[in-house]
Amino acid sequence: MSTAADAPDILKRIVEQKAQRVAAQKQAMPLAEVESAAQVADPVRGFKAALDQRIAAGHAAVIAEAKKTSPSKGLLRADYNPAEIAQQYAAAGAACLSVLTEQDFFKGSDAHFRQARAACNLPLIRKDFVFDPYQVVEARALGADCVLLIVAMLEQAQLQDLHTQAQALGMDVLVEVHDAEELTRALRIEAPLIGINNRDLRSFHTDIDTTLKLIDEVPATTRLVTESGIATVDDVATLRAAGVHAFLVGEAFMRHPDPGEKLKTLF
Numbered sequence: 530m531s532t533a534a535d536a537p538d539i540l541k542r543i544v545e546q547k548a549q550r551v552a553a554q555k556q557a558m559p560l561a562e563v564e565s566a567a568q569v570a571d572p573v574r575g576f577k578a579a580l581d582q583r584i585a586a587g588h589a590a591v592i593a594e595a596k597k598t599s600p601s602k603g604l605l606r607a608d609y610n611p612a613e614i615a616q617q618y619a620a621a622g623a624a625c626l627s628v629l630t631e632q633d634f635f636k637g638s639d640a641h642f643r644q645a646r647a648a649c650n651l652p653l654i655r656k657d658f659v660f661d662p663y664q665v666v667e668a669r670a671l672g673a674d675c676v677l678l679i680v681a682m683l684e685q686a687q688l689q690d691l692h693t694q695a696q697a698l699g700m701d702v703l704v705e706v707h708d709a710e711e712l713t714r715a716l717r718i719e720a721p722l723i724g725i726n727n728r729d730l731r732s733f734h735t736d737i738d739t740t741l742k743l744i745d746e747v748p749a750t751t752r753l754v755t756e757s758g759i760a761t762v763d764d765v766a767t768l769r770a771a772g773v774h775a776f777l778v779g780e781a782f783m784r785h786p787d788p789g790e791k792l793k794t795l796f
């Protein structure tokens with residue numbers, strides 16, 4: 530598997546490692562077996578519906594992320610306990626959770642995802658790097674309610690096909706973009722849920738202006754999520770004033786002794 534030629538290096542490196550893991554996983558558990566597991570998986574919890582509901586009630590909708598480590602920041606949380614974190618997020622009023630499962634760069638695992646989902650009733654996105662239809666079925670078999678598709682690492686036909694496949698399995702899809710060109714590609718597949726990632730994956734610099742600059746290009750019927758680098762009450766106020774009401778936050782919560790308490794102070 531190779532990523533789009535102009536994808537940032539970090540995505541190329543992650544996908545290279547991931548491709549080896551997916552190949553091994555296919556040997557260990559052939560597609561037919563994963564499909565059977567997906568058929569008897571826990572029913573889908575509506576991810577986008579949970580965001581929409583929270584926003585319709587006049588609140589910000591928070592996708593609270595659990596991640597132990599990130600490529601840009603290294604170790605974020607030594608005492609990483611996904612079940613405990615999920616309970617804290619749920620009690621603090623998160624709309625949905627995001628749990629990293631990527632092993633090599635984020636030190637995530639499928640076990641983390643299972644533990645978090647079993648510990649609360651919220652919908653969860655399986656945060657991983659998806660390029661193979663096998664991974665979409667695998668995500669549903671694991672109990673995922675939503676999967677992430679990163680436009681920067683996918684060809685257009687691949688993006689379209691994976692999106693259609695995930696929706697056919699009943700999951701929502703967060704289609705992630707970083708700039709106007711990627712946003713155009715996300716809109717071309719009529720993605721109902723689009724995340725604008727404020728992290729430049731070449732410099733790792735985050736800037737909420739990335740969202741502010743693109744917001745006018747997003748149709749009102751699309752649910753827009755702003756992702757990354759949201760750290761202060763001012764960030765939240767600025768984005769809400771501009772019409773953004775769904776937020777994906779990881780680091781600011783992970784660095785706090787009680788991630789739920791941090792959520793309550795930010796939102």
Ligand SMILES: O=C(O)c1ccccc1NCC(=O)[C@H](O)[C@H](O)COP(=O)(O)O
Nearest residue numbers: 539599600601756757758759778779780
């Ligand atoms: O976070 C990174 O270093 C990173 C590097 C390469 C690809 C993706 C990366 N992050 C994934 C995310 O999108 C964030 O975990 C998510 O948006 C939350 O961001 P933050 O609140 O800044 O932790």
